[in-house]
Amino acid sequence: MQDDPQSLVSVEWLAEHLNDPGLRLLDASWHMAATCRDPRAEFDSRRIPGAQFFDIDAVSDSGSDLPHMAPPPEVFAAHMRRLGIGPDDQVVVYDDADTHSAARAWWTFRLMGHERVAMLDGGLKAWTAAGHDLAHAEPRLRDPVDYTPSPRPALVRDAAQVEVASRDGGEQIVDARSPERFRGEAPEPRPGLRAGHIPQARNVPVGRLYDDSGRMKPLPELRAAFEEAGVDLSRPVITSCGSGITAASLSLALERLGHRATALYDGSWAEWGADSNLKIATGDA
Template sequence: MAKDDPKTLVSTDWLAAHLNDPDLRIVDASWHMPDSGRDAKADYDAMHIPGARFFDIDDIADARSELPHMAPPVEKFMSRMRAMGIGDGHQVVVYDSHGIMSAPRVWWTFRLMGKTDVAVLDGGLPKWVAEGRPVEDMPPVIRDRHMTVSRQSDMVKDVTQVAAAAKLGDWQIVDARSDARFRGEADEPRPGLRKGHIPGSKNVPFAGLINDDGTLKSETELRAAFEAAGVDLSKPVISSCGSGVTAAVLDLALTILGNPRHAVYDGSWAEWGMYNDLKVATGEN
């Protein structure tokens, strides 16, 4: 996988070289944990990469679900993208204000909707700003464009499918949360959830896949992280996390590593940890 693959991951150099391309659409996918005290939209309004649109992960979601930011229905995604001026024929580049944290979730959402011309900005806004590249506080000029969507249902798993995978072992379940949360030694940021992990799941904390400058680690390092956790990269993987956001970091890494089949458990621990009839494991597997 080339570093400047516009379907997966692009560098700040690539984005700077293509910044004025007429069919480029840049998306700010910044998102913060509920207890962070930060407002991603306010941060966007104050400073963003020129031309970027703000993708509100909590709003462009399935409002019918009580779970946080579940993948949006096709019709809602289409209408919101049209309102943001994103449509067929556009190359989309997604970034976030952490480096790589929430941007892969939006990258995955586009791919879930059948849109493949989408990439994550390696290093995100922090690397862009550190390099002295341009930013602005003005909203972009929007020209709507039709979007054709074809939902790829094999890219997402629900709780029933994950429970079956945990029982049958036909899919590996890999958890992106910190090791302390995985082992049940740390409280969950959302109240009311049990502590621990899905029985039989492996732990690959997403933070361990990111360099100090916010860029994704090399393919060699990514592969080593999964293999050290006991993940067989030749077999199917379901990625999970706290609420389906950082699971997509694992999904991005698995795409880069050429894993043949991988999907995101959208409800993740926000769902599994809520239901007492679902078994929970603690400690190391």
């Protein structure tokens, strides 16, 4: 039984609805550079039937020097038209990535006002483990359709807003990076970044949200992960990580817990760690 079919769907649900005329399936895999994996090449070789590729780096703000920042509405709309996705379509995003990057695609759709979007629980691995077929031939392109986003700026925060939250505590900051990176004990994978975390932030490593199969944990375990980190789920939360990818898993988990006052710090540590004018903290929260 699914806890929240509006934001997370099972392999069984997808198999039943795969041929629905209003379903649009997207592979949103994204990998850290150190893995040397090419998500587009992997998609071209094996994917769930009917899927198209959602390129997180391309569906972004090309005018920013930060990685994969949220796209301007007109850029998002152009990609949706190319993919043949309409504003009323049911979108399901999945990945084959340790970063659980489909959650970032889910958040991007939500930011653009697209409510009918869900992530496939367990991603491609869960699909293949259930014995379902994969497609290998050239994906069929859909006819372009009109798409007009309805952006929801309340779902995103910039550095200035996060600095205020860090100082006055009006919004809690929750960081999805590993404990070692959060404490400043491990080097950052991106060169030139300081080690540590945003002052007053709490740490809920993204791995706490998923089980060994890659499925998101049950609601009681998600709630415990946040509460054990000192997060008050009755108060607003800003999610953060290295570059805005795994922070989206925090946002999705909070959505499943019924937490609506959640925003994502899009620049995350790629921005904060590079700016010497912004204060940092080290050690435990």
